[in-house]
Amino acid sequence: MAITLGDNRYGKAEVRLVRVVRDGPRHDLRDLTVSVALAGDLAPAHSGDNSGVLPTDTQKNTVYAFAKRYGVDEPEAFGLLLARHFVDTQPAIHWARVDLVEHPWSRLGPHSFSHDGGPTRHASVTVTADASHVVSGLAGLVVANTTDSEFHGYVRDGYTTLPETTDRILATEVAARWRWSAIGDGPSWGSSFQGVRDALVAAFVDTYSYSLQQTLYAMGSRALEQQKELAEIRLTLPNKHHFLVDLAPFGLGNDNEVYVATDRPYGLIEGTVLRDDAPPAPEAW
Numbered sequence: 159m160a161i162t163l164g165d166n167r168y169g170k171a172e173v174r175l176v177r178v179v180r181d182g183p184r185h186d187l188r189d190l191t192v193s194v195a196l197a198g199d200l201a202p203a204h205s206g207d208n209s210g211v212l213p214t215d216t217q218k219n220t221v222y223a224f225a226k227r228y229g230v231d232e233p234e235a236f237g238l239l240l241a242r243h244f245v246d247t248q249p250a251i252h253w254a255r256v257d258l259v260e261h262p263w264s265r266l267g268p269h270s271f272s273h274d275g276g277p278t279r280h281a282s283v284t285v286t287a288d289a290s291h292v293v294s295g296l297a298g299l300v301v302a303n304t305t306d307s308e309f310h311g312y313v314r315d316g317y318t319t320l321p322e323t324t325d326r327i328l329a330t331e332v333a334a335r336w337r338w339s340a341i342g343d344g345p346s347w348g349s350s351f352q353g354v355r356d357a358l359v360a361a362f363v364d365t366y367s368y369s370l371q372q373t374l375y376a377m378g379s380r381a382l383e384q385q386k387e388l389a390e391i392r393l394t395l396p397n398k399h400h401f402l403v404d405l406a407p408f409g410l411g412n413d414n415e416v417y418v419a420t421d422r423p424y425g426l427i428e429g430t431v432l433r434d435d436a437p438p439a440p441e442a443w
């Protein structure tokens with residue numbers, strides 16, 4: 159029986175990077191968590207030969223040095239710069255993945271900021287010798303509709319207790335990742351991000367929903383209709399359940415006014431919406 163090394167990668171995870179631009183009295187702030195993963199001819203490293211190993215410490219240093227040297231503008235652009243650098247300069251490295259999460263700050267004044275509880279912006283960049291892929295995304299976008307949501311007509315079996323409803327709260331915490339068809343084509347990274355976020359929110363608000371699955375498809379298709387640069391979008395929607403509290407023991411009715419918000423267990427609705435003419439790129443994810 160032969161035993162061989164399978165897929166492997168290595169890198170520095172979650173480098174915390176804050177970049178300030180001091181352009182006169184008005185400063186700008188970007189706050190990112192950057193993770194690097196590299197793969198290639200690394201079998202020797204798994205037998206004790208480090209001659210092809212760029213230390214993860216060096217990878218971390220490169221993130222900081224590039225932040226100084228090139229600045230940190232859009233996460234996608236910074237990720238492409240870093241990933242391309244590792245593939246171009248390291249003979250053993252044929253694949254680089256850089257994942258970036260941007261932590262949002264909103265401006266309070268010329269040099270004052272408030273950490274924003276809103277969604278985080280994400281980018282995941284993959285570079286090989288002959289291809290680059292960008293997946294952008296967001297997480298932590300918490301939204302709720304207090305009506306225009308029904309759930310009924312579902313399968314009933316001997317274990318079903320859920321009451322059917324024609325009026326419920328629909329709440330979720332959107333995580334979405336979307337793949338760009340081509341790099342450098344179309345709107346800027348930042349305006350595309352805002353366009354996708356706005357499309358997702360608008361579809362959530364506008365959709366009269368019979369299930370979170372229907373809302374997922376409406377959100378994904380709105381994003382693709384509006385943002386032509388996207389090839390596909392993957393959505394993860396936890397159903398943040400709100401159950402009506404039984405107030406009858408207190409002689410009180412409850413006409414959809416008092417709910418208990420539960421955090422677990424939760425329904426988890428996931429799906430991909432894609433253009434049928436977009437060539438698949440599983441290696442981008």
Ligand SMILES: O=c1[nH]c(=O)c2[nH]c(=O)[nH]c2[nH]1
Pocket residue numbers: 309320368369370371397425
């Ligand atoms: O929108 C929903 N989809 C489901 O599949 C489901 N299942 C469930 O118990 N509640 C809900 N709500």
